[in-house]
Amino acid sequence: MDFSLILFIALLVTGAIWLLDGAFFAGKRAVKVQEAGKSPRDPLLVEYAKAFFPVILIVFVLRSFIAEPFRIPSGSMLPTLNVGDFILVNKFSYGVRLPVINQKVVSVSDPKRGDIMVFRFPHDPKMHFVKRVVGLPGDKIEYKSEKLYVNGKVMTQVADGKYDFKNGVSRNLSLNKFIEDLDNVKHDILLDPRRAANNTMKFEVPAGKYFVMGDNRNYSNDSRYWGFVPDSNVVGKAFFIWFSWDWSNGGGVNWSRIGTMLNAQNK
Numbered sequence: 268m269d270f271s272l273i274l275f276i277a278l279l280v281t282g283a284i285w286l287l288d289g290a291f292f293a294g295k296r297a298v299k300v301q302e303a304g305k306s307p308r309d310p311l312l313v314e315y316a317k318a319f320f321p322v323i324l325i326v327f328v329l330r331s332f333i334a335e336p337f338r339i340p341s342g343s344m345l346p347t348l349n350v351g352d353f354i355l356v357n358k359f360s361y362g363v364r365l366p367v368i369n370q371k372v373v374s375v376s377d378p379k380r381g382d383i384m385v386f387r388f389p390h391d392p393k394m395h396f397v398k399r400v401v402g403l404p405g406d407k408i409e410y411k412s413e414k415l416y417v418n419g420k421v422m423t424q425v426a427d428g429k430y431d432f433k434n435g436v437s438r439n440l441s442l443n444k445f446i447e448d449l450d451n452v453k454h455d456i457l458l459d460p461r462r463a464a465n466n467t468m469k470f471e472v473p474a475g476k477y478f479v480m481g482d483n484r485n486y487s488n489d490s491r492y493w494g495f496v497p498d499s500n501v502v503g504k505a506f507f508i509w510f511s512w513d514w515s516n517g518g519g520v521n522w523s524r525i526g527t528m529l530n531a532q533n534k
Contacts, residue, residue, distance in 0.1 A: 269393065271366050274327045281323060284316035331366035332358055335503065337385055337395060343481035343488065344397060346430055346444065346455050347383065348505075351512040352524060354397070356385045356503040369499065377498075378403070378477055380417070381452025383505040383529050386479070386496050397505060398489050401449065402470065402478025410491060411467040413458050413484065415447070423448045430457055442485075459485040470495075477501075505529050 288309070297307055309317070329335075339352040348354065358364075363373035369387070378384055378400045388394040401415065402408040409416035414424065424445040431441045442457040462485040472478045476495035481487025490496070511524035 269367070271327075271331065274323060274330065275367050278320070278323045278327055281316040281320040284313060285320055288313045288316075327366070330358075332363060334358060336509070337397065337505075339397065342432065343483050343486060344383070344399070345432060345457055345483040345486075347399075347482045347529070348397065348508075349511065349513075349521070349524065351514050351521070352508050353510040353512075354385075354505045354529065355507040355509055357506050358503045360504040360506075361501055371498075378501065378504070381449045381454065381530070384477070384479065384496075385502040385505055387500040387502060389496060389500055390493060392500065395502060396479075398479035398481050398487070399449075399454070400477055401480045402472040402490070404472055404474045404476060406472045406478065408470040408472065408478050409467065412465050413463055415449075415480075417450065422450070424456070427455065442483075455482060457483045457485070 292313075293309075296309075334355045335358055337354050337356055339348045339350060339354065342350050359375060361378055362371045362375045364371045380400055380403060382400045383397060384400050385395055385397045388396050402417065407418050409419075415422040424447050427444045427446050429441050430444040431439065433439055440459065442459050445456050445458060446453055447456045468491055470478060470490070472495060475498050477498070478490045479496055480489045480491065506529050508524050508527040508529065511521035513519050513521040
C-alpha cells in the first residue's frame with residue numbers, strides 16, 4: 268500500500284476519533300467526572316488520537332506538498348546517485364498535486380532537460396523510479412553507438428577517466444566516465460566498453476510525456492526499454508542528498524555525500 272495512502276487513512280482515523288469524542292462524548296464524560304469528584308482524563312484511544320493527529324498532519328502536508336524522502340536502491344544513476352543515498356524530492360517544483368490521487372491542481376513549471384526526476388513507474392505505479400529527463404514532449408531522441416542525439420544534435424561527451432564500483436555482491440566493474448553536455452546541463456555518465464553496441468534506437472516523445480535515462484547507461488532500465496513517462500506519473504524533482512549509507516566495504520555512513528545538492532551539475 269502507498270505510504271501516502273497510509274498516512275491519509277491514519278489522518279482520517281485520528282481526526283475522526285478526536286472530532287467525534289469532542290462532539291458526543293467529551294461533555295458527558297466531563298459531567299460524570301465532575302460529579303464523581305475525580306480529575307478529568309480522556310480515554311486512552313482519544314489521548315492517542317489527540318497526540319498523533321497533529322504529527323501525522325504535519326508529516327502528511329510536508330510529504331505531499333513540500334518535500335518527500337526516497338532511498339536509492341540501485342546503481343542505475345551512478346555516478347550521480349549511489350546505492351544507499353537518501354534523497355529529498357521537491358514536490359511543488361512541477362506543480363501542486365493532490366495527494367493519494369496524484370491529480371495536478373496548480374501548474375508551476377514543467378520538467379526540464381537534465382532534471383533528475385522521481386516518478387511512478389508507468390507499468391507499476393506502486394514503484395518509484397529516479398532517472399534523468401532527456402527528452403521533452405515533441406523531441407526526437409536517437410541513441411546510437413552509445414551517443415545521445417536530441418532533435419538531430421549530438422550531446423557531446425568528454426572523457427573523464429575511469430569509475431570503479433561493485434555491481435551486486437562481488438562483481439567489480441571499471442567503467443569509462445564521461446561528462447555529457449545535455450543542452451548546457453553538464454553531468455557525469457558511465458559507459459561500459461564491454462557492452463558497447465552499434466545499434467540505433469529512435470523515439471519521438473508524445474505530448475504530455477517525457478523520455479528518461481539513467482546516467483549509468485549500460486545498467487539502467489529506462490525509457491529505451493519500457494517507453495515514456497506520462498506527466499500524471501511525475502512525483503517531483505530530486506534536489507538534495509540528506510543521508511548516505513555506503514554498502515561497500517562492510518557498510519557505513521558516507522559522510523562525504525551528505526549535503527550534496529542535485530540538479531546543480533553544470534560544470
